[in-house]
Amino acid sequence: MSTAEVQQHGFQAEVKQLLDIVIHSLYTDREIFIRELVSNASDALEKLRLKQLTEKGIYKADLPLEITITTDEDAKTLTIADHGIGMTREELQQNLGTIAHSGTKAFLEQLKEKGENNADVIGKFGVGFYSAFMAADEVEVYTHSWQEDAENLKWTSDGASGYSVEAVDEQARGCKIVIKLKEGQEEFAKAERVKEILEKYSNFVTFPINLNGERVNKVEALWMKSKSDVTEEEYKEFYKFVSHAWDEPTYTMHFSADAPLAINSLLFVPGENQEQFGMGQMEPGVALYCRKVLIDPKPSKLLPEWLRFLRGVIDSEDLPLNISRESMQDSALIQKLNKLITKRFLKFLERQAKDDTEKYEGFYKKFSRFLKEGIATSFEHQEQLAGLLRFESTMTDAGKLTSMSEYLDRAKDGQEEIYYLVGNSRELLEKGPYLEAFKARGLEVILFTDGVDQYVMDALPEFKGKKFVAADRADIDLEDMDAEGEALDEASLKGLTDWLGETLGERVEKVEAGKRLVNSPVAALAPKEAPNAQMRAMMKAMGQELPEPKVTLEVNPRSEVIKNLAGLKDRDTELAGIVAQQLTDNALLAAGLLENPQEMVGRLNDLLSRVSSEK
Numbered sequence: 001m002s003t004a005e006v007q008q009h010g011f012q013a014e015v016k017q018l019l020d021i022v023i024h025s026l027y028t029d030r031e032i033f034i035r036e037l038v039s040n041a042s043d044a045l046e047k048l049r050l051k052q053l054t055e056k057g058i059y060k061a062d063l064p065l066e067i068t069i070t071t072d073e074d075a076k077t078l079t080i081a082d083h084g085i086g087m088t089r090e091e092l093q094q095n096l097g098t099i100a101h102s103g104t105k106a107f108l109e110q111l112k113e114k115g116e117n118n119a120d121v122i123g124k125f126g127v128g129f130y131s132a133f134m135a136a137d138e139v140e141v142y143t144h145s146w147q148e149d150a151e152n153l154k155w156t157s158d159g160a161s162g163y164s165v166e167a168v169d170e171q172a173r174g175c176k177i178v179i180k181l182k183e184g185q186e187e188f189a190k191a192e193r194v195k196e197i198l199e200k201y202s203n204f205v206t207f208p209i210n211l212n213g214e215r216v217n218k219v220e221a222l223w224m225k226s227k228s229d230v231t232e233e234e235y236k237e238f239y240k241f242v243s244h245a246w247d248e249p250t251y252t253m254h255f256s257a258d259a260p261l262a263i264n265s266l267l268f269v270p271g272e273n274q275e276q277f278g279m280g281q282m283e284p285g286v287a288l289y290c291r292k293v294l295i296d297p298k299p300s301k302l303l304p305e306w307l308r309f310l311r312g313v314i315d316s317e318d319l320p321l322n323i324s325r326e327s328m329q330d331s332a333l334i335q336k337l338n339k340l341i342t343k344r345f346l347k348f349l350e351r352q353a354k355d356d357t358e359k360y361e362g363f364y365k366k367f368s369r370f371l372k373e374g375i376a377t378s379f380e381h382q383e384q385l386a387g388l389l390r391f392e393s394t395m396t397d398a399g400k401l402t403s404m405s406e407y408l409d410r411a412k413d414g415q416e417e418i419y420y421l422v423g424n425s426r427e428l429l430e431k432g433p434y435l436e437a438f439k440a441r442g443l444e445v446i447l448f449t450d451g452v453d454q455y456v457m458d459a460l461p462e463f464k465g466k467k468f469v470a471a472d473r474a475d476i477d478l479e480d481m482d483a484e485g486e487a488l489d490e491a492s493l494k495g496l497t498d499w500l501g502e503t504l505g506e507r508v509e510k511v512e513a514g515k516r517l518v519n520s521p522v523a524a525l526a527p528k529e530a531p532n533a534q535m536r537a538m539m540k541a542m543g544q545e546l547p548e549p550k551v552t553l554e555v556n557p558r559s560e561v562i563k564n565l566a567g568l569k570d571r572d573t574e575l576a577g578i579v580a581q582q583l584t585d586n587a588l589l590a591a592g593l594l595e596n597p598q599e600m601v602g603r604l605n606d607l608l609s610r611v612s613s614e615k
């Protein structure tokens with residue numbers, strides 16, 4: 001291939017879609033494209049700084065690690081150049097021709113399926129390099145990779161269908177991005193305007209920035225400063241800068257410690273949960289530094305996976321600088337950092353929950369899935385995480401949330417268990433037969449209605465020494481109470497339960513007189529190990545055939561239906577048999593365990609015809 005040849009490339013379909021949104025629908029804060037490009041330049045310089053530690057033969061090794069910005073009002077251009085790692089031909093195609101981030105890609109595919117051009121949502125997550133086309137007619141990228149034998153290249157695009165790549169004359173190491181401004185966007189070629197934009201965040205950039213030959217920033221790392229020297233505004237801008245975010249952080253946690261490890265850390269909980277918007281699994285976003293030198297922008301083991309929503313920086317002096325990223329991931333030091341920061345963050349959340357409940361509940365609505373994932377996957381932090389859960393219960397008004405600690409505060413003296421029930425909605429749970437007995441005894445039951453709650457509760461055995469017990473399980477031992485109304489006498493009750501056991505045969509494990517029912521005649525109690533209604537629905541959705549579970553049928557000796565049935569079985573065994581089957585179906589239906597509603601309809605019609613024919 002001759003070096004003069006210009007290669008034409010089409011953009012990947014998702015890039016075209018993204019560019020279409022960027023160019024036609026994203027109008028707010030166009031100036032942020034400068035932040036995106038400066039932040040990319042800073043990333044590229046950080047990567048080069050790390051290469052300097054581990055590689056020999058860096059191209060033009062003496063070039064300073066800095067960012068140079070020039071404006072040209074006559075030519076209507078803005079140029080942002082860095083001496084970072086630059087890009088090879090393959091890297092240009094990979095990085096500036098496709099969307100590497102799988103989450104963004106999946107998200108765009110979803111938008112396409114729905115036929116939406118949702119600028120609002122995409123605007124929340126940033127579009128990186130492509131944001132240049134908010135202000136540009138054409139963008140040129142001149143580059144030479146850090147590798148000595150790499151080509152001198154120029155990438156050009158008008159942001160429409162594709163881009164070209166060609167070999168050019170000798171380039172400096174790094175990238176020089178020339179932005180040819182659109183009509184109406186000439187302000188970004190004015191030095192004053194660009195300076196004003198840079199001032200917002202340039203002090204977070206740990207490399208010098210020169211604008212038209214004049215230095216604009218002090219180089220300082222915000223996370224190394226003391227809390228009292230940083231303003232709210234600086235935190236916000238820093239968050240946007242380091243995480244390429246367009247939203248504002250919900251929480252900011254800035255701390256330093258000397259022992260057991262020397263740490264300076266600045267962490268953010270984002271304003272939005274990307275995973276909630278269908279952007280796929282987030283990548284870890286807390287970068288690891290050692291004395292202001294970036295070691296790894298996305299270290300996967302620095303924090304537990306369920307903390308992948310956090311953004312920010314952890315800087316530890318104790319890290320050896322020359323260690324390879326691979327061996328660092330498994331080092332004892334990383335494990336220590338992981339433990340320490342997780343503990344601090346959980347404590348931080350506990351305090352936030354106490355200090356501003358409303359704000360915490362707002363956070364919880366968006367991010368609770370991560371905490372629950374933590375409970376299901378990390379034994380070590382289970383108890384602390386359980387304390388951070390919020391839920392409704394039989395003692396809260398609908399829509400109001402409470403916590404485990406509040407539950408225990410309200411619990412009766414001597415109550416050794418925490419009762420809960422999992423289902424699709426509060427309404428359904430309240431209509432079911434299981435809560436009566438608890439209500440009658442003044443016992444609080446937690447109502448879990450999130451789709452993942454069953455998994456969470458399967459993983460969580462206890463909280464502060466009190467066992468979790470599902471209110472619909474057969475083996476709950478509730479204390480006797482003086483229920484109102486006359487109960488069936490012992491002998492008739494025994495006769496009835498024996499007869500029911502025989503009549504229902506294989507359908508039930510056993511039939512017993514119970515203490516838990518107040519109004520309902522019967523309830524179906526699933527054995528401890530059996531999947532509950534929610535799990536069954538999920539298993540069925542995955543195509544698994546499930547037999548009806550063998551339940552314990554608990555009968556209420558004070559119910560009129562039960563008292564009548566005890567007599568009916570001796571007068572009209574056939575009719576009593578139909579009633580018994582129907583009662584069982586009712587109980588299974590209420591429990592979400594009924595498998596054959598068709599059979600029930602036939603039987604109900606039979607019953608109705610008998611009732612209506614009675615004189």
Ligand SMILES: Nc1ncnc2c1ncn2[C@@H]1O[C@H](COP(=O)(O)OP(=O)(O)OP(=O)(O)O)[C@@H](O)[C@H]1O
Pocket residue numbers: 036040041044082084085086087095096126127128129130174175243244
């Ligand atoms: N100045 C630069 N020097 C070297 N590589 C660059 C430069 N600018 C961009 N790149 C490369 O192009 C890729 C894509 O950049 P882009 O800004 O679109 O996304 P990102 O920075 O990876 O992610 P995000 O901005 O969403 O966090 C970068 O990951 C990087 O590899």
